[in-house]
Amino acid sequence: MxxxxxxxxxxxxxxxxxxxxxxxxxxxxxxxxxxxxxxxxxxxxxxxxxxxxxxxxxxxxxxxxxxxxxxxxxxxxxxxxxxxEIVPIEVVVRNVAAGSLSKRFGIPEGTPLPRAVIEYYYKNDELDDPMCSEEHITAFGWATVGEIDEIVSLTIRVNDFLCGLFLGIGIRLVDFKLEFGRLYHDNGDIQLVLADEISPDNCRLWDIATNEKMDKDRFRRDMGKxxxxxxxxxxxxxxxxxxxxxxxxxxxxxx
Incomplete structure (x- = not known):
């Protein structure tokens, strides 16, 4: 083969x-x-x-x-x-305070947020994926204003759907990371689509009843299992x- x-x-x-x-x-x-x-x-x-x-x-x-x-x-x-063509931005959605959000703002881990918070990080391992704003994204040409609007709209839809899906199986979707890509069609149209993956690698998933972590935090924090x-x-x-x-x-x- x-x-x-x-x-x-x-x-x-x-x-x-x-x-x-x-x-x-x-x-x-x-x-x-x-x-x-x-x-x-x-x-x-x-x-x-x-x-x-x-x-x-x-x-x-x-x-x-x-x-x-x-x-x-x-x-x-x-x-x-x-x-x-991957948009070089990681889009992070936070529903509950955890990880770096808790550290940056001193919010106790597990605190529900009044609404979902969307953050952007520039995809660059050498720079440790720095947090950035919409102004950075448009100024440096990583995405247009229209693309950001579309990314936000899709991200909110994904969050709403996944929160309900995981709730139905007893899991709280604490936060997660999304990536988007430009799909070039033969007719010249460019469409933004969800790319990469969605898994316990890039989601924080907690058992609703016990708050037990069911994601890569168990690896990050040497929790075992x-x-x-x-x-x-x-x-x-x-x-x-x-x-x-x-x-x-x-x-x-x-x-």
């Missing part, structure tokens, strides 16, 4: 040339990083679970009219996505791998 060309390797995923023009294969790794790559490790089976969780959430969002880059899952660790937390999120969503958690040790690779 012909080996496909690798396009890019990030901290959690590898991108390969897709089978058709305008497509990319996204491979989910077990590698884990925190604090802007200062802490590194491996979470066994994370790639398999994140592939399934992101597939499920992207599909559900597509069903309610949120455009995404997702096409279909190919196997345990890979999914086919549309090729997009990281794999079990990811599996529990998948179990509640009803999407554990077909043969159970043992499948999470799959080492499928793209050829």
């Amino acid at each position: 012909k080996r496909r060309r690798q396009i890019y390797e990030g901290k959690a995923k590898v991108l390969f040339e897709g089978p058709e023009p305008g497509t990319v294969i996204q491979y989910f790794k077990d590698d884990a990083t925190a604090f802007n790559n200062k802490k590194k490790g491996v979470i066994t089976g994370k790639g398999v679970l994140n592939n399934r969780i992101s597939e499920y959430l992207m599909t559900r969002l597509g069903e309610v009219g949120v455009p995404t880059h997702f096409i279909r899952r190919l196997n345990m660790r890979e999914q086919l996505v549309r090729e997009v 990281v794999e079990e937390a990811y599996q529990e999120v998948a179990r509640r969503l009803g999407i554990l791998p077909e043969s159970g958690p043992a499948d999470a040790r799959s080492t499928d690779t793209i050829q």
